[in-house]
Amino acid sequence: MALVVQKFGGTSLADADRIRHVAERVTENHTAGNRVVVVVSAMGETTDELIGLAGNVSERAHPREMDMLLTAGERISMALVAMAIEDYGVPAVSFTGSQAGILTTSVHGKAEIVDITPFRVRDALDEGKVVIVAGFQGVSPDSKDVTTLGRGGSDATAVALAAALGANVCEIYTDVDGIFTADPRLVAAARKLDEISYEEMLEYAGAGAGVLMPRSVEYALRHDIPIHVRSSFHDGVGTWVKEETMEEPAVRGVAHDDAETKLTIHGMPDRPGVAAALFEEIAEAGVNVDMIIQNVSIDGFGDISFTVPAEAADAARKAAEGAAQAVGASSVDVDDDLAKISVVGAGMKTETGIAARVFRILSDAGINIEMISTSAIRVSCLVRAADAENAVRALHEGFVEVVS
């Protein structure tokens, strides 16, 4: 008897019909003899509607109350899913994040799961019930307050709960068929991957391939919980994210991320400690820096460029301007008309020359590379936004289509 955690997102729960459809799928799994835990997001646009309400009532940010407000969303969907399942004659019970023992840090809006104490979930499973758990939310043992986990939070709930319960698999139901070799909206020849390793998925997700957030993959990797990313609209097999895969191609897929912003600080004095001071300032603003490039210094002054996620651009700019003033740099430029294109594959570890091939393919396509960063299994290039589609297509053709 397997223990399965199934996560359904807001699109899969957008209305009463879809909720009943989800209930039917869950029920089938339970009837087949599995122990089933269902993690749900808020229905459809609920979260956006609640954020809109808050915006109409208040002009300021109230992180604690915003979390109190938003957690109403999953509360509604989990109760409805439980009712729909019980209508199929299967006993079900819903738990809030707090009731399910999802313990988090006390940072409202982007709390991290620190522990899971799923006593009530286990008891309910032992009683033969399907358990529905509110995704995206938890409770801080320090503040005793309800918290939310931020973007992709329901996936994190599902994977972490699967790890805590020792589940056999964590199924992430979504509105696409699985993980693709490239964004099918950009590349007609993109194909669904049957499998991808945790390590590759981590790089791929971090490079902008949607569906899964890196933090969920990290959980799965650390606890070796296979994730099955699949469609909520049909029964077909999706993509398995797991420890070992049958083959290790040099390039598993091509990801792109058009939400990268580049900041350039001009006229940085070329003396020890200046760069350190800058990036300490940026780090204190809570911004993660992705790529960094430092230009050759002329007459003791040089330029330094770095990229940050677009959502952190304002915070990064403020910090950079502060630092620039402190060290006597001349100005800060912001450029958000860029995209980062990455090729990811575990085979890179053993196959040499992948980076050179990337540069050659982009060069042959007439695409200029602004910045480069690499890991053991990833090569990323920053290009002009207008070149992004061509770059993805050329790299997909050069690496993925040739071997398939």
Next chain:
Amino acid sequence: MALVVQKFGGTSLADADRIRHVAERVTENHTAGNRVVVVVSAMGETTDELIGLAGNVSERAHPREMDMLLTAGERISMALVAMAIEDYGVPAVSFTGSQAGILTTSVHGKAEIVDITPFRVRDALDEGKVVIVAGFQGVSPDSKDVTTLGRGGSDATAVALAAALGANVCEIYTDVDGIFTADPRLVAAARKLDEISYEEMLEYAGAGAGVLMPRSVEYALRHDIPIHVRSSFHDGVGTWVKEETMEEPAVRGVAHDDAETKLTIHGMPDRPGVAAALFEEIAEAGVNVDMIIQNVSIDGFGDISFTVPAEAADAARKAAEGAAQAVGASSVDVDDDLAKISVVGAGMKTETGIAARVFRILSDAGINIEMISTSAIRVSCLVRAADAENAVRALHEGFVEVVS
């Protein structure tokens, strides 16, 4: 420094503008130096919308999940009210029923408050915060599940919390100006009462005068918490419900209740224990019987009639039919085309002949009385629904208008 509990219903919180208006009123009270606890219902039609959603998803009753669903309503309004208050520069914090320590029985949908342990509310007040508490909801210490208190539940939360905190007053904000001598929609001459005693309010509420539910008044009576029922739309004084009142008129007001159903069991054998068996059956079905009348027996068989709240009519009929069959009665009739008209006043205790005057006034108005029930400070008559308005007007004219 007074401690004030203020309760705002769904109409007062129907949209962003009204929520900001409520926040402004609360803030004024806080700025005036009071410690303020705000109890809120769900916004406008939220509860009905959630019930509708449940109806679309599921065909059966799921009491636990329904409570989980409905409690999302107050969660939304309390977070929004807290945000709006903080926008005025006043620190505020919202608590769910569970966080506020509202401990209840475990009967979903109509739980009773058994204890209140408002540690977090007290701490937050001590920190100078306005505290917003979700009305209508609590938590069962036995089942660890969230419960709702049923109709009028937010008032019960407010009064019980006022008692637990030793508040100076519990203000119930509503869409009318206070408690009236009769329903102003029926009686043009009806006037707002400046004050009414707990005891009178208890009878008046039980007799169908809206605004307050008897259970809330009982709490106030038991703990001697003055209730101020007032409009949420203006600053005018409403009606004070309290221990002592300046005067004790024979009739404080005329209430009517058109949600009474009469059941009649025909051909009941006239032998000891038959009536007891019937009403035991009714009680086991959880139905409260209001008036009872037993007709003279002919040939060893008689009729028995009793009234129940309209919402309990189906349950009462089933129980009555079972009992009728068991004792060999012939049939059960149901009549819901009726209204109960009551005159209430503490002065009745010392002034005799009030019941006789009620019967005379109704008789002079050509209205037939079907059943009668009385208490020390109330006389109630069951009349045809078509006669209800005339009966209220005649009694109001005869008792209230003459003395005003």
